[in-house]
Amino acid sequence: MIDPLHLAAIPPEDEALRMEVRQFLQGALGQRPAHQRARSWAGFDADFSRALAARGWVGITLPRALGGGGRSAFARFVLSEELLIAGAPVAAHWIADRQSGPLICKYGTPQQQAFYIPRICRGEAFFCIGMSEPDSGSDLASVRTRATRTPQGWRLNGQKIWTTHAPRSQYMIALVRSSGTADDRNKGLSQFIVDLSLPGITIRPIHDLAGDAHFSEVFFDNVALPDDALIGSEGSGWEQVTAELAFERSGPERIYSSIVLLEPWMAWLRAQPDPSPALLAQAGAIATQLAVLRQMSIAVTARLAQGHSPVVEAALIKDFATGFEQSLPAQLADTVYAHPDAPPEPELQRTLSYLGQVSPAYSLRGGTREVLRGMIARGLGLR
Amino acid sequence: MQDNLLIDALTQLLADQCTPAVVRAVEAGGTSATLWQAIEASGFCDALLPEAQGGAGLGLKDAFALFSACGEHLLPVPLAQTQLARALLAQGGLSAPAGAVALAGVSAAVGTGDELLLGYGAVADWLLLGDGQSLRLFDLHDAQREPLGDNSLDARVRLPAIAALTLPSVVDLRAQQALLLAAQMAGSMSQVFARSLQYANDRVQFGRSIGKFQAIQHQLAQMAEHVQAATMAARLGCATAHAVADPLACAVAKAATSAAVVPVCGFAHAVHGAIGITQEYDLQLHTRRLQAWRTAAGSESHWNERVGRALLAGPHTSLPEFVRTQLHAND
Numbered sequence: 001m002i003d004p005l006h007l008a009a010i011p012p013e014d015e016a017l018r019m020e021v022r023q024f025l026q027g028a029l030g031q032r033p034a035h036q037r038a039r040s041w042a043g044f045d046a047d048f049s050r051a052l053a054a055r056g057w058v059g060i061t062l063p064r065a066l067g068g069g070g071r072s073a074f075a076r077f078v079l080s081e082e083l084l085i086a087g088a089p090v091a092a093h094w095i096a097d098r099q100s101g102p103l104i105c106k107y108g109t110p111q112q113q114a115f116y117i118p119r120i121c122r123g124e125a126f127f128c129i130g131m132s133e134p135d136s137g138s139d140l141a142s143v144r145t146r147a148t149r150t151p152q153g154w155r156l157n158g159q160k161i162w163t164t165h166a167p168r169s170q171y172m173i174a175l176v177r178s179s180g181t182a183d184d185r186n187k188g189l190s191q192f193i194v195d196l197s198l199p200g201i202t203i204r205p206i207h208d209l210a211g212d213a214h215f216s217e218v219f220f221d222n223v224a225l226p227d228d229a230l231i232g233s234e235g236s237g238w239e240q241v242t243a244e245l246a247f248e249r250s251g252p253e254r255i256y257s258s259i260v261l262l263e264p265w266m267a268w269l270r271a272q273p274d275p276s277p278a279l280l281a282q283a284g285a286i287a288t289q290l291a292v293l294r295q296m297s298i299a300v301t302a303r304l305a306q307g308h309s310p311v312v313e314a315a316l317i318k319d320f321a322t323g324f325e326q327s328l329p330a331q332l333a334d335t336v337y338a339h340p341d342a343p344p345e346p347e348l349q350r351t352l353s354y355l356g357q358v359s360p361a362y363s364l365r366g367g368t369r370e371v372l373r374g375m376i377a378r379g380l381g382l383r
Numbered sequence: 384m385q386d387n388l389l390i391d392a393l394t395q396l397l398a399d400q401c402t403p404a405v406v407r408a409v410e411a412g413g414t415s416a417t418l419w420q421a422i423e424a425s426g427f428c429d430a431l432l433p434e435a436q437g438g439a440g441l442g443l444k445d446a447f448a449l450f451s452a453c454g455e456h457l458l459p460v461p462l463a464q465t466q467l468a469r470a471l472l473a474q475g476g477l478s479a480p481a482g483a484v485a486l487a488g489v490s491a492a493v494g495t496g497d498e499l500l501l502g503y504g505a506v507a508d509w510l511l512l513g514d515g516q517s518l519r520l521f522d523l524h525d526a527q528r529e530p531l532g533d534n535s536l537d538a539r540v541r542l543p544a545i546a547a548l549t550l551p552s553v554v555d556l557r558a559q560q561a562l563l564l565a566a567q568m569a570g571s572m573s574q575v576f577a578r579s580l581q582y583a584n585d586r587v588q589f590g591r592s593i594g595k596f597q598a599i600q601h602q603l604a605q606m607a608e609h610v611q612a613a614t615m616a617a618r619l620g621c622a623t624a625h626a627v628a629d630p631l632a633c634a635v636a637k638a639a640t641s642a643a644v645v646p647v648c649g650f651a652h653a654v655h656g657a658i659g660i661t662q663e664y665d666l667q668l669h670t671r672r673l674q675a676w677r678t679a680a681g682s683e684s685h686w687n688e689r690v691g692r693a694l695l696a697g698p699h700t701s702l703p704e705f706v707r708t709q710l711h712a713n714d
Contacts, residue, residue, distance in 0.1 A: 004573075005611060007618050007712050085703045262702045275695065277688050284690030285683070287702055288638045291710035292616045298712075299615070320608040376607055377600035380580060 002312055002379050007295065008302035014074040021082040024055060029086060035350035037087025038260040041253050042214050042358075044165055045089035046126070053123030058093045062101050067118035073304040077252060077297070084256035091165055091214070096120045099247040100127035100173050104193075107232030107240055116171075116193070129248075130160045130174030130194065130218065131241065137162075138371045141186040141238065145176040145220060147230075154178075154230065156194065156223040164365075166203045166216040172196055175241050178234055189237030192229045199223070210357045243309050248366050250300045250314035255293045255321045257362050258328040258355050262286070264348035265332050282335060286328070293321050312379030319372040322362040329355035389430070389439060390448045396425055397456035403665050409459040410534040410668075415506045419460050419483050427462060431470035431626040438470075442624035447566055447617065454570025457668050459536055461485050461503040463563040468511040470626040471518060475550035479520075482508030488557025488680070489514050495544045502560070502679045504538030505530040512542075513556025519546035535675060558630035561637035561680040562620045568640040568676050569610075569617035572647050575669045576610045579603060579654045586656075599654060606650040613643035622712040631693055635710050638686035644677040 028051055029037070036043070052058055061076050062068025069075070083090050101120045104113055119125035136142045145158025160166075160174060172194045180188030196203070200223035205213035232240045269275060269283060296317050303310040333352050336344040343349070363369045377383050400421045409415045422428065430446060432438020441449075450463045460483050468484035485507035487499055492514060501510060505528070510521045527541040580603060583594030593599050620628055620636025648670040652659045659666045677683075690710075699705040 002607060002611070004614050007615075007622055009712050081707075085701070256703075259703060263700075266700060266702055270695065270700075275691075277684075280691030280695070281684045281688040282691070283694055283702070284634075284687035284692070285638065285642075287690050287694055287706050287710060288616075288635045288687055290703065290706045291635050292612050292619065292639050294706060295619050295712060296612065296615050316604075316608050316611060319604070320612060370601070373601040373604035374597070376604035380600075380603060380607065382580075382583065382594045382600050382603065 002316065002376070005296055005299035005313065006302070008299050010074050010078060010298060011072070014072060014078050017071075017075055017078045018082055021057070021079055022086075024052075025082065025086045025088060028052075029088060032087075033350075034087070034260050034264050034347050035354050037089075038258075038351050038354055039089065039091075039212070040084060040087050040257055040260060041090050041094050042164075042212070043087070043089030044091040044168060044214070046092045046123070046168070048089050049092035049126070050123035052090075053093065053121060056121075058097050058123050059101050059117065059121035060097075062105060062117055062121060066105075066113055067121040068101075069121075073301045074298075077301045081252050081256070084253055085259055087260040092126050092168065093120070093123055094253075095129055095164070095169075096125060096127040098251060099129070099244050100171070102247055103173065103191075103240065103244050104231065106243065107191075107236075109228070112193070112228060112231065125171055126165070126169040128163050128166045128169040128172045128196075130163060130172040130176075132162045133159060134161050138368055140175070140241070141189070142182055143175055143177060143189065144182060145174065147176050147178045147190065147192055147225065150224070152224065153227040154192065154225040156192070156200075156220040156225055158220050160218040160220075162206075162215045163203075163218050164215050166196065166218050167205055167213075170196060172218065173231065173244075175237050178230075178237070186238035188235060189241075190234045191231045191237045191240050192225060193231050194220075194223070194225065194229065198225070208358065208361075210354055242311060245367065246309045246311045246314050247304075249318045249372075250297075250304060250310060252294070252297050254318045254362075254366070255290070255297055255324065257322075257325040258359060261328055261332065261351050261355055264345070264351055265336070268336055268344055268348055279335070282331070289324050293317070293324055297321075312375060315367070315372040315375040315379075318366065319363070319369055319376070322369075325362045326359045329359050389441075390452060392425070393427055393449055393452050394456075396421065396427070397452060397458060401456045401458050403457075403668060406457050406459050406668055409506060410536065412505070412530065415460050415483075422460065422462055423481060428465050428469055431466045432473050436473050438473075441626075443562075443621040443626065443628055444624055446626075447621040450563055450566035450621075451570030451573070451617070454567030454572075455574045457571065457672055458567075460506050463567065464503065464511075464560065467559060467563060467626060468509070468520075471511070471552065471554060472520070472548065472550065474626075475518070475552065477548050477550060480509065480547070484509040484511050484520075485523075486510075486556055486560040486563075487512050488555060488560055490557070493542060495542055497542050499540050499542060500531075500537060501528075501540045502537050502564075502675075504528055504540045505536050509547075510540065510542075511556070512546075513552065513554055515553060515555065516551065518548075518550045518552045518554065518556070520548040522547050534671065537675065537679070554627055555630045555633075557680055558633035559627060561686065562617075562628050562633035564676045564679055565617045565620055565633075565636035565640040568644065568673060569614040571669050571673055571676075572610045572613055572640075572643060575647060575651045575666070575673070576603075576606055578666060578669075579606060579651045583654055593654070602650045602653055606647055606654075609643045609647050609650075613640045613647070616640055619710075619712055631690065631709055634686040634689045634693075637681065638683045638690065641677045641683040641686070644673045648673055
């Protein structure tokens, strides 16, 4: 069974961060239109990330001694929530902040920590995730990219795909096979920090259906990695990647991917002369669902803050919340186009159109529905 | 008594007194007197009364577990409602008479001779009626009432001529009733889920437990999501140290739990197959009651509309900001 999530409240000292972040965002985002801000955590802007870092807001939970903020998971929740609701372009530092930094702090040597963490916190080291391969999507344990021992370190051969923002990242944390064969499944896997400027690495962007090139293919052709590219223990890659995915899935970005849409839609709703009970109920239902999801996300944040790794809870909330995120562009398009003689204004049209196109990705990225439901079933003792 | 001792004691009492056989008998129109006497003798009706007035002094935050247990056991008498009625009357310096109290909140003026569709109307001894200005307690012992039938606990009740007690009060009783139902629904849905999981482990087809099939696993996973969300919504509604909750918090709780009923019961019956819709198997006690509770005191659309009105009534230009400031866990 899965324990019920408990009510938790954000401590006042972390809540106090909110207004500061909001004030900063008002200046930093200027007049960017909603359909651009709807890129949300897929929007890449290195200058924005560095400005955020200058405020101490990249790596806010990482140790102070290494340049981090030393704050709690709740502080990160408040910061993330404000960034996402505003539609800030956070992609450059998002992965390093969310999972690579915490992973290095958990499994890295003191030397690795001293090298990477201050760079992450200054907004100088952006990370991407090297998990999927052409023949390894949901079946992650079947990865075939291989690291082979050499006298100087490791030699890397293989290919990763769907790697988000690889062309503009400095590093990748890759899950690769370091011993055995594909038949050994999750044994013999290790994680490596790959400097993407090394010879032998080729990166090709892939355009998505909306025309954006946020993901890519990454090829490794006899890439020479130093000894200390290995992060954590050799052979413990699977266990490490599981812990990393709990960070990846547990944040509020799994609730807020479509949230910018609510801005132009609220303006539309307020402009309706006499909103019908059905429209009011729809607005209320969105608010009600958001209230519950947010409380669930805060409950998971509380488990993170207590030092737990809420793997199953994170999977459960992600599967449930992505359904909400996907429902917003779907149901609101139906609502605002119900009267063809009175079409919505262009910015609402553009935002709806963009989110309607990309929203199928919400339940693919970070683990498909089917993978997540399998994890929940395992948590229930069925597998 | 400490909270966990209270909940253990109530759980034991319900396990002994509120068996599926008793639930069936009361739903079929049999007397609930024995069950109610056991509950009243236990002192649980005073759980929300201040300790100075002989109660346990619980706020809704701590009482949630008690309400939820009533739902888990499908208690066919209005204990949670009686608890709240006693607390409300005590706030006005009045003490409640013995007996089970049903609650009804109305938005229009209701008077003598009017007919109400009353939740627990078939089993209640009293009715506490709230119209936003006053609370009136009516004696139902000799009132004209017509049970809805079909094993329902609800009845059409004709309002008696004279209220036994009257008290000025602006409490939104429909919202409070909705919250109490939401907490009971959360308890019942947790039970429905636990039973479905157990059944999936026990039932063998094609040579293995049906829970080994991915199609069943994914249905149970989705059910777990809905039940977790519904439970969180009910807890959120009850997140207060007082006996009365903010009406918007009640609205969120009832809207979200009511919305979960159709998928949760749908998955439960899908997993159980034909046995689940038989009279002798206990699953139906839950899914029938959940259907009734879903619509009692307003369906999800009613409560969502209330939330939508509150959103547009205020100066909010941001829905997430409305959610964060108005629909959060406060104390």
